[in-house]
Amino acid sequence: MQTDPWHNDLDHYLDIAQDLARQAGALIKDQWLTTKTVEIKTDMVDLVTNVDKAADALITEALHTRLPDHQVLAEESALSGPDSPYRWYIDPLDGTTNFAHTFPHFAVSVGLTYESQPIVGVVYDPIRNELFCARRGSGASLNGSPIRVSSTPSLDRSLLLTGFPYDRRQRSHFYLSFYQAFMLRTQGIRRSGSAALDLCYTACGRADGFWEWRLYPWDSAAGALIVEEAGGRMSDFGGQTFELTGDQLLASNGKIHQALIEVLQHVLSTSSERSGA
Ligand code: IPD
Ligand code: CA
Ligand code: CA
DSSP: OOOOTTGGGHHHHHHHHHHHHHHHHHHHHHHTTSOOOEEEEETTTEEEEHHHHHHHHHHHHHHHHHOTTSEEEETTSOOBSOOOSEEEEEEEEEOHHHHHTTOSOOEEEEEEEETTEEEEEEEEETTTTEEEEEETTSOEEETTEEOOOOOOOSGGGOEEEEOOOTTTTTSHHHHHHHHHHHHTTSSEEEOOSOHHHHHHHHHTTSSSEEEEESOOHHHHHHHHHHHHHTTOEEEOTTSOOOOTTSSEEEEEOSTTHHHHHHHHHHHHHHOSSOOOO
16 A cells, blocks of 8 residues: 655654744743734734744744755745745744734644645644644644544534634725624634634634635644544635635534535625625
8 A cells, every 4th residue: 555655754743843833832932921023014913023033933944954855934934945745834923913912812833734735733822831733644632632623513503713814904894794694693703813723723622613814824734734633624615625825714613514605605695895816
């Protein structure tokens, strides 16, 4: 039987991902109550701090030293390393707005893909000391214990998560039309400010589903694998294959997935505004 080329190295890659997520998490936790340098990338709502950059450099440099044949795409640096089927997607600090305001909900996200297929995912919340991990084909865990998605059977019993993209000031009506539709059909919606943790919370059953427009691959590479390995489902808003570079992310416990798609499609078909994708 032919095995995937990454198969024998998966434990090694997972160890590296965990180690670097913890190291970056320690750096972030150390700094979160200190005064940070906050820069605005776009439109007053897209922020970056000196700590995002320091965590980015820590992970990127360590990956190049430990795996010089691999490519790395980290949010705060350019694509680096040689051409390779292996690419790491790094969000050194997911939840920067929370972090900048000392709101204690943010994470480090470290994902590895082989030919665009996620094979390792690690998300670390340094405040709660929660480490979410997945290896392709081996399930997902939280601090070493296996996790599963919820068994919530229907939308009217569900708790959902969402986030709003950086063009939200220009397109607030459009994004809020989805929020309103789910507000009328669920037990609640939370906007946590960290997409990586939204995926992990869906994976471990703290929420039943998560939708968001226009995330980047570094937001979702690790978390998407964690959802799937925890028994959940990932797709776009029409139920098609979820692509890391696509502009629609839908995650759920599987049981409510079709109902989520129906609401999303209904809003899309009745919205006067186009997706702009
Ligand atoms: C953001 C967070 C947020 C989501 C945004 C992301 P950042 O990432 O994940 O929850 O709504 O779309 O860009 O900028 O804090 O790394
Ligand atoms: Ca992010
Ligand atoms: Ca970030």
